[in-house]
Amino acid sequence: MIPKSVSVxxxxxxxxxxxxxxxxxxxxxxxLPNEIIIxxxxxxxxxxxxxxxxxxxxxxxxxxxxxxxxxxANALNIAIENVKSTYILRLDPDDCIDVNRISMQVExxxxxxxxxxxxxxxxxxxxxxxxxxxxxxxxxxxxxxEDCYRSGDNGIMHGTVLGRTEHFRQYSYQxxxxxxxxxxxxxxxxxDGVLFANLLDSLTYVRVHEGSVTNDLRYDVFTKTFHLRxxxxxxxxxxxxxxxxxxxxxxxxRYLASSNINKYVYLAIAATLAPSASFRRTRNFFxxxxxxxxxxxx
Numbered sequence: 001m002i003p004k005s006v007s008v009x010x011x012x013x014x015x016x017x018x019x020x021x022x023x024x025x026x027x028x029x030x031x032l033p034n035e036i037i038i039x040x041x042x043x044x045x046x047x048x049x050x051x052x053x054x055x056x057x058x059x060x061x062x063x064x065x066x067x068x069x070x071x072x073a074n075a076l077n078i079a080i081e082n083v084k085s086t087y088i089l090r091l092d093p094d095d096c097i098d099v100n101r102i103s104m105q106v107e108x109x110x111x112x113x114x115x116x117x118x119x120x121x122x123x124x125x126x127x128x129x130x131x132x133x134x135x136x137x138x139x140x141x142x143x144x145x146e147d148c149y150r151s152g153d154n155g156i157m158h159g160t161v162l163g164r165t166e167h168f169r170q171y172s173y174q175x176x177x178x179x180x181x182x183x184x185x186x187x188x189x190x191x192d193g194v195l196f197a198n199l200l201d202s203l204t205y206v207r208v209h210e211g212s213v214t215n216d217l218r219y220d221v222f223t224k225t226f227h228l229r230x231x232x233x234x235x236x237x238x239x240x241x242x243x244x245x246x247x248x249x250x251x252x253x254r255y256l257a258s259s260n261i262n263k264y265v266y267l268a269i270a271a272t273l274a275p276s277a278s279f280r281r282t283r284n285f286f287x288x289x290x291x292x293x294x295x296x297x298x
Contacts, residue, residue, distance in 0.1 A: 005085035006033040006102055006162070010093050011075035012040050016047040018094040018127075018207060023054050023061070025096035025205070031103040033089065036061045037079045042069035073173035073181045080168050089162045094207045101203035105162035108199060115142075116194040117163035117186070119156035120203040127209055138198045145196045149187050152229040152245075156196055158182035160204045167194055180224035187232045222246040 008026060012019070026036060040047050040063060048065055055061040064078060080088065087106060091097060101120065108118050124134040136157065139145070148155030167189060177184040190196065222245060230236045248270045255266035 006031075006087045006089055006106060007083040007085040007165070008033045008036040008038075008089045008091055009076065009079045009083065009168075010036075010038045010091050011072050011079065012038055012043060012047055012051070012093040013069065013072070013075075014043045014045045014047060015093040016043070016045040016050050019047065019050045019054070021096055022091070022093045023058070026091070027058070027060075028099055029097065029102050030099045031106070033060065033102060034085050035083075037064065037082055038062075038093065039064045039075040039079045040066060041072070041075040042066050071175040071178060073175040073178050076173050080165075080172070083165055083168075086165060087162055088165050088168050090159055091204070092159045092206075094209065095159055096205040096207075098201075098203040098205070100201075102162070104199060104201065104203065108197070109162065109164070112197065114195055115197050116167045116189065117156065117161050117196045118199060119160040119162075119196070120199040120201055122157060122160060122204045122206045123202045124206050124208050127207060133208065135202055138200075140198045140200055142195055142197060145198065146190055149183070149190050150229070150233050152226050154183055154186070156186065156198055157204075157206075158186075159206065160198075177224055177228065179218055179221045180228065183225045184228055187228060191232050219243075219246055222249075 010022075015022075023036070026033065036058075038051060038061065040051055051061070051063045051065075055063050062082070064082065066075065066078075070078075087109065089097075089102065089105070105118050105120070109115060112118075119138065121136045121138050123132045124136075125132050138155070138157065145155030171185050171188050171194075173181050173185055175181075186196070222243075226236075251266040251270040255263045255270065
């Protein structure tokens with residue numbers, strides 16, 4: 001199926017060393033986008049040179065260079081203002097997409113006109129090892145996604161979404177809520193009746209590195225998210241429980257980023273702090289530990 005039109009939208013700040021992989025993954029897609037709008041938010045590395053080179057050799061790349069850093073949410077809004085397509089595909093410049101992501105997500109929205117935004121699962125990988133180190137476990141159901149937002153969690157991963165441009169234009173990103181800008185914008189959509197879905201396939205590859213959000217979970221993500229949860233849904237959580245949830249999630253991300261046997265200590269702590277949220281992670285822990293032990297028993 002050929003999509004009506006798709007714009008890849010990204011905000012870049014100092015991701016020069018990952019941009020080649022980013023552009024290459026998009027251009028290897030089964031179905032190409034109509035444009036790749038990447039806003040360089042005042043990078044201090046050689047990002048502008050890398051983007052300019054990509055733009056010179058590829059007419060799909062439409063860069064926007066900002067002289068000063070305006071912030072992630074503001075940079076995304078600038079990109080969205082320049083979109084000329086029916087659909088917007090979000091992708092972070094340190095990540096990559098599967099060859100089928102565009103075609104599968106567009107086909108889903110074309111076949112499900114009541115759905116506004118569709119995400120997917122991801123596979124996590126490290127630059128150093130160049131191997132998959134984990135997978136997400138997002139569910140597909142509309143009710144499951146809404147329940148996640150009502151509980152103060154994200155039911156859809158920001159960097160996996162493809163959605164109707166009209167929704168992104170109506171619900172602009174708010175810089176004040178970064179780094180919880182995705183919970184802010186998606187929870188506003190949900191309150192107003194926009195429907196979300198996930199494809200169970202892993203269609204995005206999320207890079208885990210020192211500067212990535214996946215690796216370095218900030219406490220203000222949690223405090224802002226639960227403030228927004230109270231604002232949107234009238235549901236409030238004790239600060240102590242918010243902090244425990246933060247520690248659990250941070251340990252899980254440390255587990256993803258670690259490369260030796262000690263990583264399983266992080267996963268065990270995460271499961272202990274938040275057993276219900278960590279059930280699937282604990283299950284994966286025992287499976288991975290069994291594989292590790294079997295591999296090294298001789």
